Amino acid sequence: MRITGVKTTLFRTTSEQRDRNAQGSAGTSPSHGCVIELGTDEGFVGVAICSVAVPAQLKQITDELLTGEDPRCVTGLWQRMVNASYRGGPRGFVKAAIAALDVALWDLKAKANQEPLWKTLGGARPKVNAYASGLDIQATDAALHDAMSAMAKKFGFRGGKLKVGLDPDADLRRLGIIRQALLANTAEPELMIDAGQYDSPKQAIRRVREIEKHVDLTWVEEPARRWDFLGLKRVSNSIRSAVCAGESLDAPGDFLPHFQCHALDVVQVDAASVGITGALQIADTAFGFELPVTLSRSPGNMHAHLGAVMPYCMSMAVVDPVLLGGVFTGDVRIEGGWAVAGDRPGNGLVIDQQALAKASGTDAAAGRVA
């Protein structure tokens, strides 16, 4: 099987929930993105959804490094893409493009085997501990309550994560709202907060200690800058809860100082940053260091497939238990608080071409690359 080329389609959909954290309370939309369709000479199409629009990088990398190659050789191709970016490193747009292409390549490998991705990776059917995430920092208390209660009731979540950082009193009050909603499913809800790299380490320590007087936290996410392993370590040494970070790092090697200095208590990986290939490398490293791994949010909750082969997979973030926007569908169900992947071949992402055509209108279509 040979790769013949890539088709990228920018799209924009309006969504009820917007991804807003302490860094940008005005928010960015998670549903502004790019559909990637990697074509082959055997008719299989590899699909990935990229949350940033990088059509130029996707086309260049595909033309120069992937076209004519066998997509089943995906780990070698990931290395080839990373090596080609050696000088500047796999950062920024290049990172996003490599990661998305790696997801599409794995999709092809699984489709060639006519099996779901979790099986191609070698996993038993995944049952990944899911938690509710991605709640709008600006949602009103009532809206937060309604949304969380609905999520808890319908999908059985036992854990929830709040974006915090701008108003300590509100953060504490809203953690209480989440906890209350989750009590429907468990006597001990797992509560997490995400500071989004907004605080200095000492600010984070003060903030978390205050919260910990009232609430037991499972982890604090990104309580210092992503590269500041000394700051992350310092926070970990000064609070009870675990420090979690990693989704914003660019490559497995960037985790070296974090592992070496024991700066992380929970290692977070995201295929949108490091591809599936890089995510599995980091998960194996974490296993060697006896550290649990958590998976970030993912389009169609596709990360559930990866959890199947991570020996120390702790949990994964779920923003949309059912998909908003309608440009694509996935094959991961959330039931009883667990993410369970189905049997659809590949990663389960299927593009609704009609909806995509509608969502890629006007200015979005200007960036379209055929």
Add this chain to the structure above:
Amino acid sequence: MKITGYRSELYLMKANRAVGDANLPDGVDLLPGSILYIETDANITGISLGFGGGSVKTLFQAIEGADPREVVGLWIKMNDWVHKAGNEGEANAALSAIDIALWDLKAKIAGEPLWKTLGARAGRVKAYASGLDYCLSDEELFAFYRRMAELGVDSGKLKVGLDLQADLRRLAIMREALSVASARPQLMIDSNEYWSPKQAVRYIRQIEEKFDLVWVEEPARRWDYDGLRLVSQQVAAAVATAENINSVADVYPLIANQAVDVLNVSALHSGVTGCRQIANMANTYGLPVSMMNCQANFMAQVAAALPNHNMMEVVDPGREHCLKFSSRIEDGYIVLGDAPGFGIEVDEAILAALQKNPPVGKGRFPFPRRDGAARYIVPPAPGEVPWRRGP
């Protein structure tokens, strides 16, 4: 597809020549062999070479009836299964053998060589020659490395540790033999845990006055991360180690304490899955890994797909009596074919004959440690090795 059963065959083989090191300078030529077959309801059988002893029966309960394509999930299940006593010893050998046979199955089901199943772009692995040669005469030593050099192999690893002057002489012989492949052959030495850390530093520094060494292997005990780090800090060569540990869990203290520069990995590192875990952990730290020697070089299938593999050990003492395979060494690389799985088939008639009439030879397994280790060096006695003549 379901796993339905297994069969384990043990046998003895006599190698074409003896192999030896600092602990067994006189060498052995009788080697234990084992083949594990894992059967499925689709009439496809997975094969694993070596190590599949009695504990397979215990662990098989964990995988019976499962889909072999879920091999990583089954690895996790087996690793949890042996939790209390640990993934060590016999359990580790069985877990490793099962995992290897399952990966063989996974690739065969996909109808492709394992290197492709694992995602590699090519079935090609750089080789280095390793004579396991303490028991070889100087002439035999030259002949082995020259034969390898004529296949394009430009790197060699000498067994050392008991006699500095002899080791220096034989390093020069190895380099000369390899010089037809490269003007600057890569030289390695291996003392198989015979020295204490400071003995190692003294010995290696004297060698380094005359030779540029790429790595020194097992210059201290396998678990002694302080000692290994001490050696690494005091010699120019990289410290290679890990061949005698079992899993990524054992690699943790070595990597975290900066005790290792090159990780030796093998089928016994908890199978293909375990090998990949170790390589991935090493890769995060920017460390290379090197695959150990094995029958028919079958683990080259795995090495080809590791992101940080440097070169694989090739001994070629003649251990493939009952095996059919298509890999070959060409231009210094192990070149793998397109046969599905590991690309190994068993000649059942030869296997049965070996079991019926076991060969006679010199064997001492499990391989023992030599007197004096880590305290004082006991040089080969006259006549113990061909290069130290009897009285």
